[in-house]
Amino acid sequence: MRFLTGSIFYRYFLAPDNVVPRKVTYRPLTESIIEMIKAGLGVTVMANWLLRPYLDTPSLKIIRLTKDLQIGIHPRSLSTFAYS
Secondary structure (H helix, E strand, O other): OOHHHHHHHHHHHHHOOOOOOOOOOOOHHHHHHHHHHOOOOOOOEHHHHHHHHHOOOOOEEEEOOOOOEEEEEEHHHHHOOOOO
């Protein structure tokens, strides 16, 4: 997963705890990413301004990581996604 080392999210949130994602899929369109999350097919990390239009989507849970970064996750996945 050499391509992850350039990711700020990876360097600051995953690497310190030696966490490596099982699979990483890149999607060029925000809408396609949101649809995958709503279908329960994973999580995404995006800037607040990108997720803002989807805040009222019932099949999407938004979790703030930092002032400028949020994670989008399907509510069904929360039981297996540890965060504090």
